[in-house]
Amino acid sequence: MQEVKKKIERIDEILASFEDTMHGDEGKICTEARCLLIEVQENLKERFTMPTDEQLIELAILFNDGILDIDELSKMVGITQFVLHRLHEHDDITKKSKLEI
Structure with a gap:
């Protein structure tokens, strides 16, 4: 689970760097992709909490x-x-x- 979260964060960093340099449709695509990544990250929760x-x-x-x-x-x-x-x-x-x- 932690590996997936780290990969999502890394993809977001890459998209953010592209987003700043791209204009028009490419910039919009990066923004949309980053929004989708954030949504996935928020929905990516632990399946269960360890019992005490x-x-x-x-x-x-x-x-x-x-x-x-x-x-x-x-x-x-x-x-x-x-x-x-x-x-x-x-x-x-x-x-x-x-x-x-």
Whole structure:
């Protein structure tokens, strides 16, 4: 996600430099392209917010039928965090998250 945002910002910088030097239709096209980029950037939001540790623990207790088995809950929360971090950072469960490196 961060890479996409950086690329959008770079494209906007390039278009801005062209916009200043172009006149007429070319300048209008650059302005329109920059407006579209800004719109895309504003609509490009995180798909989800990472849950807090408390929320994960509450869910683990819920899915463990309310049983407070510390070992089982720790394992459930750990696996959930592992999966969520990979998906949140890369949209791919096979790529390691920053926390794993």
